[in-house]
Amino acid sequence: MEYVSTIMPALLKGLVTTLQLFALTLCLSLPLGLVVSLGAMSRLWPVKAVSNVYIWLLRGTPLMLQLFFVYYALPAFGITLDRFPAAVTTFVLNYSAYFAEIYRAGIQSIDGGQYEAAKVLGFSRGKTMRYIIIPQTIRRIIPPVTNEVITLVKDTALATAIAVPELIKAAKDAANRDVNTTGYVIAAALYLVLTFLLTLVSRTLEKKYSISDREGGGRIIKDKKGRSLLLGGLFGGSL
C-alpha cells in the first residue's frame, strides 16, 4: 500500500495526459470526420476522390505505424512535432477517418423520401443536410460513435510507442525502475473505470435519443443543439 502511494502521483499525471489526448482527439476528430464524410459524398469528383483515399489510407494502416510516421518520418519533410502534438495529430487523423465512415453510413441510411420532401418544401441541398438529414443521422449514429469513443480511450495507450508520458508510459517507467508490476494493475483499473463511465454515458445517450425514432420519445434534440448535447454528454462523463 505504501508502494502504491509512492507511484500514484506519477500514474495520475500519466492519466491526465491520457485524458488530454483523449479529449483533444474527440474534439477535433468528431467535426473533422463530418467534413471528410461530406467530402466522400460530394458530387465533385476530385473532392470525393481525395476524401476516399484519405479514409482508405488511415483505416487501412496500423495506428502505431501512423504514429511512427508522424513522429519519426515527417521531420524529413520539414514537419517536426513534439511527442504530444504528434500523438494528437495522428489520433485526430485516424479517428476522423473512422468517424467519417460512421457518418456516411448514417447519412446514407436516411430514406430518400426525406430528401424529396425537403426539396418540394424549398430546402436547398445544404439546408436539407442541416435541418433534416444531420439531426436524424445524429440519433442513428450514437451507438457506433460511442463504441468508437470507448475504443479511443484504450487506443491512447499506443502513444507510449513514441514516449508520450501518458498512463501506460508512467506505469512502465515505474515497473522498470522498481521491478514491480503493481503500476500496470493500477493502470488497468483506471482504464476500466474510464470505459465503465463512458459505457454509462453511452447507455444514457442511447436511451435518450436513439429509440425515439420508433417510440417518439419526448425530448428529441433540435438541429444544432443536438450535437453540442452529444459532445457535452461525452466529455461530461469522462473528465
Add this chain to the structure above:
Amino acid sequence: MKVLDMKGIVKKFGAEGFRAVDGVSLCVDSGEIVSIIGASGSGKSTLLRAVCTLERIDAGSIVIDGDTIVKDGVYAKESELLRIGRKSGMVFQHFNLFPHLTVLQNVTISPVKIYGETQDKADKRAMELLDMVGLANKANNYPSQISGGQKQRVAIARALALSPKLMLFDEPTSALDPEISGEVLQAIRRLAKSGMTMLLVTHEMGFAREISNRVVYMDEGRIVEQGGPDALFGAPKSERLQAFLQAVIQV
C-alpha cells in the same frame, strides 16, 4: 385561368432512353380537380413529379400560375425555381414526414427556415391547417406516435402551409389500409370544396370519379383518353381504357 400548363413533356430514363413520359400536354384550370389514372409504369407519377421538379424533364414546357419552370427543356434559375416551388404543394404516397420534428414543427419548418416567416405567424397558420385536417390535438406529437392516416393528413397540412396555388397528390392512400384511407380522402374532399386546384394520381377509382372535374387516363407515357368522370368511367372509348377499368374492377 390556367394554374398548370404542361406542353410536350418528355422524360427519359436510363441509358436506353426509355420514355417514361412521351410527349404529354396537360392543363389544369383554377379550381379544377384533375385525376390521372393508369397502370403502374404508365408515367403518371413521373408526370406529377415533373411538376414539382423532383424529375427533370428532357423536353417540353411547364408553367405554373404564369411562372415558367421550364421552357422547351431549359429550366429557370435555381432562385427562380425556389420562388415558384412554393406555388405547388406535394403529398407523397409514403408521407415523408420528418421524424425528428413534432407535427407542428413539420408544418412550420419550411415557412420559417426557408421562406423567412416568423415562428409565431407560422405556428398560428399551422394550427389552423392542423385543425382543418382534424389534428390540432396532435400538434406536439411526433410522427412515430400517430397513425398512417394521421401522418398523411399532417403531410397535407404541411404542403398547404406554403399557400400553394396547386396541390399535387401522388397516390395519397396507396400506403394505407383501406379502412383508414377514408379519413385522408375526407381531408382531400374538404380541400376540394374550398376551391383548391388539384392534380391527383390515384388508384382509388371511386374517389377519382366522385371528386374530379376531369379524369386523364395514361398508358405507356401518353394520355390515351380524358374527359369528365362519368363519361370516362361510364363510357370509355379506347380499348386500352376499357381493358384497364375491367382489370381494376375485377380486383
